[in-house]
Amino acid sequence: MIAETDTSRRNRRIIHRTALTTAAFALLLIAIGGLVTSRDAGLSVPDWPLAYGQLNPPHWWQIENVRTEHGHRIVAFCVACLTAWLGWIIYHKEPRPWVRRLGAAAAALVLLQALLGGLRVLALSLDLAMIHGWLGQMYFATLAALATVTSPLWMESESAAGFELGKRSAGLTGLLSLFVVFQLVLGIIIRHLGGDARPLLSNPVFHLHVALALSICWLALETRSEVLASTAPTPLRSRANVLLALLLLQMALGLASLAVTEYMVYDRQATFLESWLPTAHVATGAAMLGVSISLCLYAWQGQKKARADIGRTPVKAS
Amino acid sequence: MRHFPARTLAAVAGSAIAFTFVAGNAFAGATIKGKAIFDGQPPERRTIQMVADPACAKINPNGRLGEVMMINDDGGIQNVFVYIKDGLGDATFEKPVEPAVFNQKGCMFTPRVMGVRVGQTLEIHNADPTLHNVHSLPKRSRQFNSAMPLQNQVIKKRFTSPEIMVRIKCDVHPWMGAYIGVMSHPFFAVSGADGSFEINDVPPGTYTVAAWHERLGTREGTVTVSADSSADINFTFEPVAGK
Numbered sequence: 001m002i003a004e005t006d007t008s009r010r011n012r013r014i015i016h017r018t019a020l021t022t023a024a025f026a027l028l029l030i031a032i033g034g035l036v037t038s039r040d041a042g043l044s045v046p047d048w049p050l051a052y053g054q055l056n057p058p059h060w061w062q063i064e065n066v067r068t069e070h071g072h073r074i075v076a077f078c079v080a081c082l083t084a085w086l087g088w089i090i091y092h093k094e095p096r097p098w099v100r101r102l103g104a105a106a107a108a109l110v111l112l113q114a115l116l117g118g119l120r121v122l123a124l125s126l127d128l129a130m131i132h133g134w135l136g137q138m139y140f141a142t143l144a145a146l147a148t149v150t151s152p153l154w155m156e157s158e159s160a161a162g163f164e165l166g167k168r169s170a171g172l173t174g175l176l177s178l179f180v181v182f183q184l185v186l187g188i189i190i191r192h193l194g195g196d197a198r199p200l201l202s203n204p205v206f207h208l209h210v211a212l213a214l215s216i217c218w219l220a221l222e223t224r225s226e227v228l229a230s231t232a233p234t235p236l237r238s239r240a241n242v243l244l245a246l247l248l249l250q251m252a253l254g255l256a257s258l259a260v261t262e263y264m265v266y267d268r269q270a271t272f273l274e275s276w277l278p279t280a281h282v283a284t285g286a287a288m289l290g291v292s293i294s295l296c297l298y299a300w301q302g303q304k305k306a307r308a309d310i311g312r313t314p315v316k317a318s
Numbered sequence: 319m320r321h322f323p324a325r326t327l328a329a330v331a332g333s334a335i336a337f338t339f340v341a342g343n344a345f346a347g348a349t350i351k352g353k354a355i356f357d358g359q360p361p362e363r364r365t366i367q368m369v370a371d372p373a374c375a376k377i378n379p380n381g382r383l384g385e386v387m388m389i390n391d392d393g394g395i396q397n398v399f400v401y402i403k404d405g406l407g408d409a410t411f412e413k414p415v416e417p418a419v420f421n422q423k424g425c426m427f428t429p430r431v432m433g434v435r436v437g438q439t440l441e442i443h444n445a446d447p448t449l450h451n452v453h454s455l456p457k458r459s460r461q462f463n464s465a466m467p468l469q470n471q472v473i474k475k476r477f478t479s480p481e482i483m484v485r486i487k488c489d490v491h492p493w494m495g496a497y498i499g500v501m502s503h504p505f506f507a508v509s510g511a512d513g514s515f516e517i518n519d520v521p522p523g524t525y526t527v528a529a530w531h532e533r534l535g536t537r538e539g540t541v542t543v544s545a546d547s548s549a550d551i552n553f554t555f556e557p558v559a560g561k
Contacts, residue, residue: 046451046463054469058449064370065447065490066449124453124461267386268493269370 011093017148018089022082022106027286029079030136032072034282037191038275040266041065042129045073048118049071064269076114083110086146094150102146109139119208126192133188137181137286144290148297153235157301163233164302165295166226173296176219178230180289191278195266200258213254216288220247223295238299243291246284253281347519348543350505352550353530354398354513358557360389366493369520373448374416374425374491384493386533394513395555397431398531399483399499401506402517403538405525411503417441417474420486420496422450422466427486427496431532433506436480444471449490456484459500463489482530497532522547529553 036042044065051057051070060070083106090103113135120128148154157163165173187208190197200206220243227240259277264274365381368374388396417439421428425446436441441453442464449467458479466473477484477500488494499506507515509529517527524542534555543549 039347040492041489043453044451046453046465046489052449052465052467059373063448063490065492124463167518184423265364266492267495268364268366270492 008095011089012150012152012155015086015089015094016147016152018082018086019143019147019150022086023140023147023290025075025079025082026136026140026143027283027290029072029075030140030286031279031283032068033133033136034279035189035275036068037066037129037133037282038070039068039270040194040277041068042119043124045069046121048121048152056316070113076117078119082112083107083143086143090146096149099149101145102142102149105318106139106142106146108112109135109142112249113139116163119193130188130192133192134185137184139288140286141177141181144293145297149246149296153233154298156233157298157305163236164306165232165236165299166230169223169226169230169295169299170303172219172226173292173299176216176223177289177292177296179212179216179219180285180292183209184285186212186288187282187296191282192291198262200262213251217247217251220244227295232298236295239291239295243288243295246288246291250284251289253277253284257281328345338520348522348545349516349548350402350520350525350527350541350543350551351514351516351548352400354395354400354509354515354531354553356389356393356395356513356534356554356557357554360391360393361387361557363387364424368425368491368493369458371425371448371491373446374538376445377424382424382426386425387392388511390512392510392512394511395531395534396511396513397429398509398513398515398529398555399431399433399497399506400515400517400527400529401433401482401499401501401554402520403526403528404502405523406503406505406521409521411435413437414504419443420493420498422446422452422488425491425494427488427494429508430496431483431508432496432498433501433508434477435504436500437476437504439553440475440477440498442466442473442475444469450488450494452488453487453489454484454498455482456500459484482528484530499530523524526550529555531555534558 034175045051045057047053051060051073057066057070060066087103087107090100092114094100094103113132116128116132117134120132186205189205190200190203190209197203224240224244228237260273260277264270364384366384368378369382375383385397393522413435418432418434419441420432421443423445425448444466444478447469449465451461451463452473454461454475456477458481459477462475464473464475464476479500481500483497483499486496486498505517505520507517509515520543522543522545524540526538527541528538530536535558537553537555539551539553541549541551
């Protein structure tokens with residue numbers, strides 16, 4: 001194996017820190033996007049890319065819904081710039097071609113996401129709003145993957161020694177990530193339909209949401225047990241614990257959101273709890289996806305390494 | 319040029335005859351009147367707080383009573399849209415030239431319930447010193463969502479297909495809502511503060527009349543009117559659970 005030079009180590013550190021920062025801002029953007037849906041503020045600025053024909057609409061900071069939607073656009077612009085910067089440094093400084101492709105995918109996704117957001121406003125389309133919500137999560141998942149595969153821990157896992165997260169972990173984390181993605185789709189449908197989806201207790205989509213939540217619980221618990229029982233290093237064991245903590249928080253936020261919004265009145269400004277509880281539920285869902293994807297990547301990497309090691313083990317003569 | 323006065327006279331006389339005929343027909347029309355009544359304990363009107371926009375809060379420092387359920391002490395329901403649903407056959411009616419006016423005043427839509435004709439100009443005003451957006455949610459016409467950032471701004475819109483009812487909302491101020499009935503004929507009315515309504519100039523015939531309320535639903539009844547007469551029809555609405 002070729003030893004890493006100081007320059008390549010420094011480049012890797014820059015890429016990783018930029019990926020982490022971009023992912024953190026993307027999570028913030030998802031939270032603000034969630035707030036836009038909670039407050040039904042998505043169409044409070046009817047034009048795009050301008051806002052009321054200007055860069056900043058009059059008194060935008062003082063009016064709650066305009067502040068929410070316009071603030072979402074401003075943060076989105078900053079995140080898009082960060083992603084473009086991330087894509088640029090990955091393209092120029094990252095030696096692994098598949099990571100360069102992942103960086104390009106993140107840059108393409110943020111551009112597509114911005115266009116979708118604009119089209120949703122101009123076409124007054126609820127379907128596009130839902131796709132916009134889902135694509136935002138996929139974009140965040142891509143950034144979480146980039147932050148994972150550019151980390152020093154990942155380099156360690158790629159080294160000759162490597163480490164394993166348990167035999168079943170690849171399947172468990174793969175399924176967990178898939179279920180979380182599907183769960184996010186259901187959540188997006190429920191949230192965007194607002195009053196039309198209620199009462200949720202008699203809505204089949206909500207029943208599926210609950211069933212999937214229980215499946216995710218089981219998968220997360222199994223994943224944690226598997227990782228803790230393996231020889232995985234401390235940061236990954238902590239990640240498995242974080243996954244469980246996020247799951248518990250997510251369940252609590254889901255129940256609280258249901259209690260607060262089930263009979264909410266829609267012809268008034270949403271209250272603090274009506275706005276923030278479902279928003280926190282969305283952001284925690286995104287964080288769960290990020291952690292699941294990260295664990296999944298390590299699990300697959302470990303499995304790949306284990307297979308390669310088996311291939312290299314000399315067969316003993318009987 | 320010599321013949322001009324005679325031609326003018328003939329034209330004026332012709333117009334006069336035509337006017338008499340049309341007007342005569344109008345005056346021969348019947349009236350359908352009645353009342354929308356709430357059968358139950360009138361719910362208390364909720365106060366809307368407008369702190370989400372300082373300009374609205376300044377206009378309404380103590381908030382403002384909601385307009386969804388406006389029921390007086392006698393049970394009369396305001397803002398019930400009453401219209402002839404059936405019985406006019408294939409008759410067509412001329413589209414009014416005058417625009418229908420819809421306003422945003424005191425951070426509320428005014429009126430909350432109204433009717434317009436298909437293709438009639440809907441003149442939308444912003445009387446408020448704050449920005450609004452007017453977002454229509456029709457199912458049969460094209461949606462619009464227009465920015466109205468300036469005080470005294472006026473925009474014009476049209477609906478292309480009849481529809482009961484088109485919801486209008488302001489996404490800047492979620493408490494602002496209104497409903498517009500888009501009609502292919504002129505026989506509709508909105509109940510007043512005492513729940514009464516009156517539809518005038520109705521051609522003689524037997525009609526199904528419907529009354530729509532945004533929370534209480536729709537009621538229907540049949541009424542027969544002859545020329546120059548008046549017929550009464552009342553609509554009773556029961557309380558709806560949770561509303």
